[in-house]
Amino acid sequence: MAGNHSNTAAEGKGKRHRVEGPQKHIVAYIFSILLTVLAFATVAAGEINSTFTYILLVVMAALQVFVQMSFWMHMKDRGHLLPIIGIFFGVFVVFTCVVMAEFWVWW
Amino acid sequence: MSAHSHVDGQLPHEPEKATLEGRNKVLAFWLFLGGETVLFGTLFSVYLALRGQVLEGNPSANELFDLPLVAAATFILLTSSLTSVFAIQAMHRNNVKSMINWLIVTVALGLGFLVLEVYEFIHYLHMGHGFTTSAFSSSFYTLVGFHGAHVILGVVWISLLIGQVYKKGLNTVTAPKIYVAGLYWHFVDVVWVFIFTVVYLMGKVG
Numbered sequence: 447m448a449g450n451h452s453n454t455a456a457e458g459k460g461k462r463h464r465v466e467g468p469q470k471h472i473v474a475y476i477f478s479i480l481l482t483v484l485a486f487a488t489v490a491a492g493e494i495n496s497t498f499t500y501i502l503l504v505v506m507a508a509l510q511v512f513v514q515m516s517f518w519m520h521m522k523d524r525g526h527l528l529p530i531i532g533i534f535f536g537v538f539v540v541f542t543c544v545v546m547a548e549f550w551v552w553w
Numbered sequence: 554m555s556a557h558s559h560v561d562g563q564l565p566h567e568p569e570k571a572t573l574e575g576r577n578k579v580l581a582f583w584l585f586l587g588g589e590t591v592l593f594g595t596l597f598s599v600y601l602a603l604r605g606q607v608l609e610g611n612p613s614a615n616e617l618f619d620l621p622l623v624a625a626a627t628f629i630l631l632t633s634s635l636t637s638v639f640a641i642q643a644m645h646r647n648n649v650k651s652m653i654n655w656l657i658v659t660v661a662l663g664l665g666f667l668v669l670e671v672y673e674f675i676h677y678l679h680m681g682h683g684f685t686t687s688a689f690s691s692s693f694y695t696l697v698g699f700h701g702a703h704v705i706l707g708v709v710w711i712s713l714l715i716g717q718v719y720k721k722g723l724n725t726v727t728a729p730k731i732y733v734a735g736l737y738w739h740f741v742d743v744v745w746v747f748i749f750t751v752v753y754l755m756g757k758v759g
Binding site for chain 1: 584588632638736742743749754
């Protein structure tokens with residue numbers, strides 16, 4: 447197995463090819479699970495005031511999405527500038543829609 | 554046209570990016586995901602605007618949602634995201650058998666998620682929460698149902714890809730398809746993170 451990889455690496459036009467292990471994905475998974483458990487536990491406990499809970503939930507969701515997009519969707523890897531621009535444009539439109547719905551419709 | 558296999562019959566390290574066709578496919582898929590973000594964004598904003606609109610006597614979000622069930626669904630979908638990462642890693646190691654196995658696990662977990670969602674919807678229906686019950690129920694079913702439809706599409710798509718790879722093997726034509734399906738699956742998982750936060754947890758809070 448290992449010999450196989452060094453062969454491919456050698457012929458890869460001088461680029462260094464490193465086969466990544468599963469470790470960092472397992473770390474990302476455990477981190478996601480922890481954030482999820484924390485989010486559910488916050489709501490299940492139900493003692494904290496609701497504005498604070500809202501903010502905490504949104505922060506934890508944003509963190510989790512960041513972890514998943516950067517590690518699992520490879521957005522932290524090289525050559526992902528256009529995908530990042532595309533997704534951020536989508537997020538901008540979403541943010542506009544949500545603000546419109548929350549603050550405009552009923553005022 | 555494009556090289557279907559490497560010079561000495563061995564696939565390049567990242568077969569999904571080995572051809573221009575493959576790279577374009579990945580880029581175009583990201584643009585599609587940008588559009589999907591907007592689609593779900595509009596559904597989320599409609600839900601946020603209408604979630605308080607419950608008629609007298611109909612179940613509200615707080616009475617309806619069952620957190621353990623949602624937690625189980627979340628756990629299943631998160632795990633399936635991890636197994637699809639393992640499938641892509643197996644593809645990068647050129648290990649077709651392991652890749653197919655991880656994809657099968659991913660599809661199975663996706664089906665498990667769908668079973669839970671169908672059970673959940675039937676349960677809500679029995680509680681008097683139909684599609685046309687209130688503005689809240691319509692926007693809830695549209696948002697969560699759209700996500701469920703995406704999971705169904707993912708399950709069918711990945712199943713077909715498994716069949717294709719089984720028949721034609723892994724090459725620079727099939728590899729981008731697997732990679733892109735993996736991106737799609739993570740995206741569906743990312744949308745679910747927002748659904749369980751905004752719909753279920755925030756529904757329980759206030």
